Amino acid sequence: MAVKVLDRRKMIWVNGLLLALLVLSIVGCTLLGPVRLDLSQALQNIFSANPDAEILFRARLPRVLLGVAIGGGMAACGVVLQALLRNPLACPQMIGVSGGASLGGILGLIFFPHWLLPIAGGLLGEISWVPLAAFLGALLSMVLIYRFSLFHGRLHPYHLLLSGVIFNAFIGAVIIFLNSIVDFYQAQGLLFWLMGSLSTRAYLTVGFIWAYIVLGFLWLWTKGLSLNLITLGEEAAMQLGVETGALQRQIFVASSLMIGAMVSVSGMIGFVGLMIPHVMRLVVGSDHRLLLPASFLAGGIFLCWADTLARILLTPAELPVGIITAFFGGPFFIFLLYRDGAKKLAL
Amino acid sequence: MNTMNHRERIITVYLFAVSLIVLYCNSILAAEAPGPQRVVSLAPSVTETLFALGFGDRLVGVTTYCDYPPEARRLPKIGGFMSPSLEAIVDKKPDVVIGVNTATDPAKAREMERLGLKVNLISVASLNDILAGIKSVARLMGSSEAGEKLVLKIERQFSQVKKRVAPAPRRSTLLVVGLRPLVAVGGKNYIDELITLAGGDNIAGNAAQPWLNLPDEYVVAKAPQVIIEAGMGSERAAPAQHWGDLKSIPAVKEERVFSYPSDKILRPGPRVGEGLEEIARMVHPECFAESKPGLKRRNGCEGSRP
Numbered sequence: 001m002a003v004k005v006l007d008r009r010k011m012i013w014v015n016g017l018l019l020a021l022l023v024l025s026i027v028g029c030t031l032l033g034p035v036r037l038d039l040s041q042a043l044q045n046i047f048s049a050n051p052d053a054e055i056l057f058r059a060r061l062p063r064v065l066l067g068v069a070i071g072g073g074m075a076a077c078g079v080v081l082q083a084l085l086r087n088p089l090a091c092p093q094m095i096g097v098s099g100g101a102s103l104g105g106i107l108g109l110i111f112f113p114h115w116l117l118p119i120a121g122g123l124l125g126e127i128s129w130v131p132l133a134a135f136l137g138a139l140l141s142m143v144l145i146y147r148f149s150l151f152h153g154r155l156h157p158y159h160l161l162l163s164g165v166i167f168n169a170f171i172g173a174v175i176i177f178l179n180s181i182v183d184f185y186q187a188q189g190l191l192f193w194l195m196g197s198l199s200t201r202a203y204l205t206v207g208f209i210w211a212y213i214v215l216g217f218l219w220l221w222t223k224g225l226s227l228n229l230i231t232l233g234e235e236a237a238m239q240l241g242v243e244t245g246a247l248q249r250q251i252f253v254a255s256s257l258m259i260g261a262m263v264s265v266s267g268m269i270g271f272v273g274l275m276i277p278h279v280m281r282l283v284v285g286s287d288h289r290l291l292l293p294a295s296f297l298a299g300g301i302f303l304c305w306a307d308t309l310a311r312i313l314l315t316p317a318e319l320p321v322g323i324i325t326a327f328f329g330g331p332f333f334i335f336l337l338y339r340d341g342a343k344k345l346a347l
Numbered sequence: 348m349n350t351m352n353h354r355e356r357i358i359t360v361y362l363f364a365v366s367l368i369v370l371y372c373n374s375i376l377a378a379e380a381p382g383p384q385r386v387v388s389l390a391p392s393v394t395e396t397l398f399a400l401g402f403g404d405r406l407v408g409v410t411t412y413c414d415y416p417p418e419a420r421r422l423p424k425i426g427g428f429m430s431p432s433l434e435a436i437v438d439k440k441p442d443v444v445i446g447v448n449t450a451t452d453p454a455k456a457r458e459m460e461r462l463g464l465k466v467n468l469i470s471v472a473s474l475n476d477i478l479a480g481i482k483s484v485a486r487l488m489g490s491s492e493a494g495e496k497l498v499l500k501i502e503r504q505f506s507q508v509k510k511r512v513a514p515a516p517r518r519s520t521l522l523v524v525g526l527r528p529l530v531a532v533g534g535k536n537y538i539d540e541l542i543t544l545a546g547g548d549n550i551a552g553n554a555a556q557p558w559l560n561l562p563d564e565y566v567v568a569k570a571p572q573v574i575i576e577a578g579m580g581s582e583r584a585a586p587a588q589h590w591g592d593l594k595s596i597p598a599v600k601e602e603r604v605f606s607y608p609s610d611k612i613l614r615p616g617p618r619v620g621e622g623l624e625e626i627a628r629m630v631h632p633e634c635f636a637e638s639k640p641g642l643k644r645r646n647g648c649e650g651s652r653p
Binding site: 050311 | 429524525527529530553559560565570578593
C-alpha cells in the first residue's frame with residue numbers, strides 16, 4: 001500500500017490547503033501579540049523610528065518567520081527519523097545531534113556570549129557566535145554518532161537510536177555540571193536558552209535558516225518514495241531496488257545538519273518533531289511523498305501559533321514556547337489517537 | 348575619722364562590696380557575649396548583613412557566592428547558593444544557620460532542623476522584608492541596637508535619594524539581568540520598589556512575577572526612557588548594541604541605555620541603599636549633576652533649584 005501510485009489530486013488539494021493556512025497563519029500571528037498595534041501607522045513610515053513599524057517588522061515578523069521554519073524543519077526531520085529508525089518515538093531531540101548543539105551553545109554562552117561575527121565585512125550585519133558554536137557542536141556530535149553507529153558500512157537503526165539517546169544523556173550531565181558551576185544569574189540564562197525560544201530580530205539569521213531548511217526539506221522530499229520502501233523493512237526495500245545503506249547514511253547526515261542548525265538558533269523546542277508527523281500520518285496517511293510536505297507545512301503552522309500563544313497568554317511575561325507545544329499538542333494528539341484508533345499509527 | 352561614724356562606715360563597705368559583685372557579674376556576662384557564637388550563612392546577602400552588623404567574626408561557613416566584604420572570601424565554604432552541602436553545614440557545628448526563604452529549599456531546612464540545627468530563614472521579597480530581616484538577624488545575634496542602627500542608616504540613604512529625585516518627573520524604566528532571553532524585574536520584587544524610589548516607573552511593574560521573560564514588542568510598546576542591564580557578566584557595549592535597531596524607544600534615542608553589573612542592586616542585603624543611589628544616578632543623572640561635573644543638566648531637577 002505504501003508503494004501505490006501517488007494521488008496527485010489529493011497531493012495538490014492537501015498541500016494547497018495547508019499552504020494557504022500557513023500564509024494565513026503568518027499574517028495572523030504577525031498581527032496578534034500582547035500589545036496593540038496600529039496597522040496603518042505601522043505601514044506609513046517603515047524606516048523611521050516608528051514604534052508600530054518596529055513592533056510589526058522587527059519584533060514580530062522575523063520571529064514568526066523563524067517559528068515557521070523551525071516548526072516545519074522539526075516536523076520534516078521527525079518524519080524521516082521515524083521512518084529511518086523505524087521507531088514511532090524517534091524525534092529530532094533524540095538523535096544526539098541536538099545534545100551536541102546544546103552543549104556547543106552553552107559553551108558559547110559561557111565563554112563568548114557577546115562576540116559578533118560580521119557577515120560580508122559587516123555590510124549584511126553581524127551574527128552572534130553562540131549559534132555558530134552550537135552548530136559546531138552539532139557537527140562534531142554528528143560525526144561521533146555516525147562513527148559509533150557504523151558497522152560494516154551500514155548504519156544500524158538500533159545503534160543509531162541507542163548511541164543518540166546515550167550521547168544525549170551524557171551531554172545532559174555535562175550541561176547540568178556546567179550549569180552548577182557558573183554564576184547564579186548566568187545559570188538562569190543558560191536554562192532559558194535550553195528551554196528554547198524563537199525570539200529574534202535578525203533577518204539575516206532568519207534568512208539563513210529559511211534557505212537552509214527549505215533546501216534540506218526539498219532534498220528529503222525527493223527521497224519520499226525510498227522512505228516508503230524503507231518502512232516496509234530493510235530487506236524488502238533492498239529487494240525493491242533501494243540502496244538502503246547509502247540512503248540511511250544520507251538521510252541521517254541531512255537531518256542531522258538540519259536539526260543542528262535549528263537547535264543552534266532556537267534551542268530545544270520539543271514535541272513538534274514528535275507529534276506533527278504522527279498527527280499528519282493520521283490525517284493524510286503514511287505515503288512519505290505526501291506526508292513530508294504536509295508535515296512541513298503543518299509543523300510551521302503549529303509552531304507559529306504556539307509561539308503567538310507563548311507571547312500572549314501571560315502578558316506581559318513570555319512563556320517558553322516548548323511549554324505551549326507540549327500543553328496543546330499532547331491532548332490534541334491523544335484525541336486523534338482516540339478517534340482513529342491505534343491502527344493507523346503504525347509506520 | 349570622727350566625721351565618719353560606725354554606721355556610715357558599714358554602709359560604705361557594703362556599697363563597695365555590692366558594686367564589686369555587680370562589676371564581677373558584668374564581666375562574666377561580657378566574657379560570654381550573648382547570642383549564637385557559630386553562624387553559617389546560606390546567602391551572600393545574609394553574609395553581608397552579619398558583617399555590617401559587626402558579627403562577621405562569628406561566621407564559620409558561607410556560600411561560594413559570598414564575596415563581600417573581602418574578608419568573606421576567606422571563610423570556609425559550605426557549597427553554592429541554591430545547593431549548599433548539608434554535610435559541610437553540620438560539620439561546622441553552627442549554633443544557628445541563616446538563609447533567605449527564596450533560595451533555601453524548605454525541605455532542606457526541615458532536614459537541617461531534624462539534624463538538630465537551628466535554622467532561621469528571612470524573607471527578601473520587599474524592602475520592608477529586607478529591613479525587617481536585618482533587624483531579626485540582629486536580634487537573633489543578641490544585639491537589637493546594631494540592627495536598629497543599620498536599618499536607620501539604610502533608611503537615611505533611601506530618604507536622601509528620594510529627596511534628590513523628588514523634583515524630577517518620573518522616567519519609565521526597564522531593568523534587566525539578561526538580554527537573551529530578556530529577563531526583567533517585574534512586580535513584587537524589591538528592585539521594583541528601588542526603581543520607584545529612584546524616581547523611575549518600572550514598565551514591567553504590573554507583572555505578577557518578580558522576574559519575567561519579556562517579549563521585545565512589549566518593550567517597544569512601553570517605550571522606556573531608561574534601560575538598565577544590571578546582570579553580572581554583561582559587557583559594557585552589549586545592551587546598546589542589543590537595542591540599537593529599535594530607534595523608537597526613547598532610552599535608545601536619548602542614549603540612556605546603561606550596562607551596570609552591580610551586586611549592590613541585585614543583593615537584598617545591607618547595601619540596598621547604595622544600590623538605590625546607583626539606580627537613581629542612571630534614571631536621573633541630572634539630579635546628581637554637581638557631583639559629576641560635565642553632565643548636562645536637563646529639565647526637572649534644576650527647575651526647583653535656583
